[in-house]
Each structure stands twice: as structure tokens, then as C-alpha cells.
Amino acid sequence: MTTWPQWLPIREDLQSLSPYGAPQIENVIHLNTNENPYSLPPEVAQAILHRVTEVVSSLNRYPDRDAVRLRTSLAEYVNSLSGTQFSSVNIWAANGSNEVLQTLLLACGGESSQALGFTPSYSVHPLIARITRTPWSEGFRGDSFELDVIDAIDQVRRKLPKIIFITTPNNPSGTVTKFADIEALAKVALENGALLVVDEAYQEFSEEPSAVRLLEKYPNIVITRTMSKAFAFAGARVGYLVARPEVINAMLIARLPYHLSTLTQAVAEVAIEHRELLQAEVRALVSERNRVAIELEKSGLTVLPSGANFLLFTGFSSTSEQLWRKFLDAGVLIRDVGLKGYLRVTIGTSEENDRFLSVLHQVK
Ligand SMILES: Cc1ncc(COP(=O)(O)O)c(C=O)c1O
Structure with missing residues (x-):
């Protein structure tokens, strides 16, 4: 635990925390943070460079504070996938969906609120709750980590989160x-005056329709998305949410002025214009995911059914930490997510996946 100097008035409730983050190690195969392994196609990289040269002379000015053009492009993108009719008033964008989530909790969380998440899930949700002083209530998934909706509704009715x-x-x-x-949960949330935040960071890898279509019927849903995964754009830091305009108005209150730089807005717009090229590998990643899952099963492990660009597996004899270390020693960085007996692997290029599988056969 860090020892804080007396002259630093850091909040008491943060003093025991360590900074969040997966290890960033060089010269290994990175299969630990669910990034897209494909770098930008040269055509998109060129278009981005061109756009940067256009906006660079305006960097003496603050950016469009409300990123209206980018939000309009994002609305069109969501509409093209889901047949919806959203416009910029339904979209909020920020530096990654983590910032979107934090701004949402700054606006709607706090000491008098209460948030509930069903674990195991994305560990940044309770972390953001903590940072924004939003009391966190831990809900649970079933043994196979699937959400049993009847049970989930029961947990909501008992704990009454906001x-x-x-x-x-x-x-x-x-x-x-x-x-x-999701619809059943949205209904119960509405009856109980709660907001349902659906984190769809990996939506493009799944066959299930997005919850954005529920917004017409349920005003209390907020869907968060990211360009970090399917768009292969993690380094640009662009996330967004889709919601009713009232939610966007709340985000406008809580956000920092000029939070999204001119450069970020410009490059994100170009990326959305070139979405077909950028997302060309999504299908390849899905078929690689299915191939790796079959190979893991063939070697006697159990793999959870995945709609994302990663797999969680179990059934090995060593501890998660020991097996994680053996992979790292062999130059493959996967993720120990803190679940006893499980490890998570991000789907990489087919060569990277082959390397992962061949190391698995040596070390399991
Ligand atoms: C479920 C989930 N939500 C949000 C994020 C954050 O994504 P971003 O890069 O947009 O901040 C991640 C990143 O891994 C994630 O797994």
C-alpha cells in the first residue's frame, strides 16, 4: 500500500487503492487487453494524416465543445447498424467509454445514489463508483457467469439501486x-426509478441485437459503446453513449469543458467514414475466436461461450497465476482477471493465436 505524505490531502477513502491497469510489457504477444490486433489499413492511416494536416493550424483554438459533427457521425453509424433514427442529441462522446461512464456517474451517482453490477463483470464499473463516491452494491451472476434474468430482477427488487x-x-x-x-430489466428499472446502463463495448462481435432499439420504449436506458475494439482505434480514445436527450443534457453539466480535443474529434470522424475498412477484420476475429475455442476444448479445457473478441477458459491443473506466468515466460501475455481457476485470452491475428495454442500445449 502506498504511504501518502501528510501534506497531500488525498481523500481518505482512496488511500488504500492502487492504480488500475493491466501490465504493459514489451516484446511479447499482447493478448491481455482485448484490443484489436490489426493496425489501421494504410488507406485509413493516410486519410487520418490528411485530416490532421487540415485541422492542425486551428489548434490555437479550443475544440468544438460539444463535438456535434462527431456525435452526428456516431448517430449515423448506430442507425446504420440498428435501423434507429438517432441524431446528435442522442449521443455523448468522450475519451473512451471509461470517461463516458465516469461522467455519467458524476452526473447521476454520488453519495445519495446506489449502483449495482452483476459480478464477475468489468471491474472499472465499481472503481468509477468508488471514485465518484457512489455506493456500490455487488450483484451476482450464475455459476457459468450467465445472467439469470429472474434472479437479476430479484436482486434489483431487493437492493433498489438507482x-x-x-x-x-x-x-x-x-x-x-x-x-x-435486457428489456425485462429495463422495465423493472423504470418501475423502480433506476437507470439501466448497458455496456456494449464488444457489441460488434456479437449476434445479439443492440439494446439501443429499446430506447424508444424505455427512457431510462443508457447504452455505452467504444471505438477501441471493433474499430481498432483504442489508441485514439473514443467512446460514446446512446441515450435520450435528457441524459445528454445531464452529461453536458458534468463534463469538463473542451474535454475532447480537436485532433480526437477529427480522427474519429475519419475513422467512422472508413468504418467498413476498419471493421473488415471483425468477422475474421469472430471466426478465429470460434477456432481457438474449439482448440481449447479439444485440449480438455472448458471455454465459456463468447460473443466478444476474447475467451475465458478453465479446467487447467495449475493455479491461474502459475499458468499466466508460464505463458508470459513463453512470450505470450494473457490476463489473469482475478477469478480462481480461470484465465482470459484476447483473440489476436491467426499467427498470434497459433502461438498461444502451441504454448498452451507445452505448458498446460
Ligand atoms: C466492458 C468494457 N467497457 C468499457 C471498456 C473501456 O473501453 P474504452 O477503451 O472505450 O475506455 C472496456 C475495455 O476493455 C470494457 O471491457
Whole structure:
């Protein structure tokens, strides 16, 4: 634990925390943070460079504070996938969906609120709750980490949270919650005056329809998305949410002025224009995911059904930490997500996946 100097008035409730983050190690194969392994196609890289040269002379000015052009492009993208009719008033964008989530909790969380998430799930949700002083209530998934909606509704009715988090496909399990089950939760949330936050960071890798279509019927849903995964754009830091305009107005209150730089807005717009090229590998990643899952099963391991770009597996004889270390020693960095007996692997290029599988056969 860090020892803090007396002259630093750091909040008492943060003093015992360590900074969040997966290890960043050089010269290994990175299969630990669910990134897209494909770098930008040269055509998109060129278009981005061109756009940067256009905006660079305006960097003496603050950016468009409300990123209206980018939000309009994101609305068109969501509409093209889901047949919806959103416009910029339904979209909020920030530096990654983590910032989107934090701004949402700054606006809607706090000491008098309460958030509930169903674990195991994305560990940043309770962390953001803590940072924003939002009391966190831990809900549970079933043994196979699937969300049993009847049980989930029961947990909501007992705990009466103001904000409910669902991650689908779920990280770290990859399991998908059915559209109908999200709707059932949205209904109960509405009856209880709660907001349902659906974290769809991995939506493009899944066959289940997005919850954005529920917004017409349920004003209390917020869907968060990211360009970090399917768009292969993690380094640019762009995330967004889709919601009713009232939620966007709340985000405008809580956000920092000029939070999204001119460069970020410009490059994200170009990326969305070139989405077909950028997302060309999504199908390849899905078929690689299925191939790796079969290979893991063939070697006697159990793999959770995944709708994302990663797999959670179990059934090995050493501890998670020991096996994780053996992979690292062989130059493959995967993720120990803190679940006893499980490890998570991100799907890489087919060569990287082959390397992962061949190391697995040596070390398991
Ligand atoms: C479920 C989930 N939500 C949100 C994020 C954050 O993504 P971003 O890069 O947009 O901040 C991640 C990143 O891994 C994630 O797994």
C-alpha cells in the first residue's frame, strides 16, 4: 500500500487503492487487453494524416465543445447498424467509454445514489463508483457467469439501486445477455426509478441485437459503446453513449469543458467514414475466436461461450497465476482477471493465436 505524505490531502477513502491497469510489457504477444490486433489499413492511416494536416493550424483554438459533427457521425453509424433514427442529441462522446461512464456517474451517482453490477463483470464499473463516491452494491451472476434474468430482477427488487450496470457481451466471461432479458430489466428499472446502463463495448462481435432499439420504449436506458475494439482505434480514445436527450443534457453539466480535443474529434470522424475498412477484420476475429475455442476444448479445457473478441477458459491443473506466468515466460501475455481457476485470452491475428495454442500445449 502506498504511504501518502501528510501534506497531500488525498481523500481518505482512496488511500488504500492502487492504480488500475493491466501490465504493459514489451516484446511479447499482447493478448491481455482485448484490443484489436490489426493496425489501421494504410488507406485509413493516410486519410487520418490528411485530416490532421487540415485541422492542425486551428489548434490555437479550443475544440468544438460539444463535438456535434462527431456525435452526428456516431448517430449515423448506430442507425446504420440498428435501423434507429438517432441524431446528435442522442449521443455523448468522450475519451473512451471509461470517461463516458465516469461522467455519467458524476452526473447521476454520488453519495445519495446506489449502483449495482452483476459480478464477475468489468471491474472499472465499481472503481468509477468508488471514485465518484457512489455506493456500490455487488450483484451476482450464475455459476457459468450467465445472467439469470429472474434472479437479476430479484436482486434489483431487493437492493433498489438507482443505477444498474449490465455488460453484454460481458467482460471477462464473454457471455451475452439476451435482448429480451435486457428489456425485462429495463422495465423493472423504470418501475423502480433506476437507470439501466448497458455496456456494449464488444457489441460488434456479437449476434445479439443492440439494446439501443429499446430506447424508444424505455427512457431510462443508457447504452455505452467504444471505438477501441471493433474499430481498432483504442489508441485514439473514443467512446460514446446512446441515450435520450435528457441524459445528454445531464452529461453536458458534468463534463469538463473542451474535454475532447480537436485532433480526437477529427480522427474519429475519419475513422467512422472508413468504418467498413476498419471493421473488415471483425468477422475474421469472430471466426478465429470460434477456432481457438474449439482448440481449447479439444485440449480438455472448458471455454465459456463468447460473443466478444476474447475467451475465458478453465479446467487447467495449475493455479491461474502459475499458468499466466508460464505463458508470459513463453512470450505470450494473457490476463489473469482475478477469478480462481480461470484465465482470459484476447483473440489476436491467426499467427498470434497459433502461438498461444502451441504454448498452451507445452505448458498446460
Ligand atoms: C466492458 C468494457 N467497457 C468499457 C471498456 C473501456 O473501453 P474504452 O477503451 O472505450 O475506455 C472496456 C475495455 O476493455 C470494457 O471491457
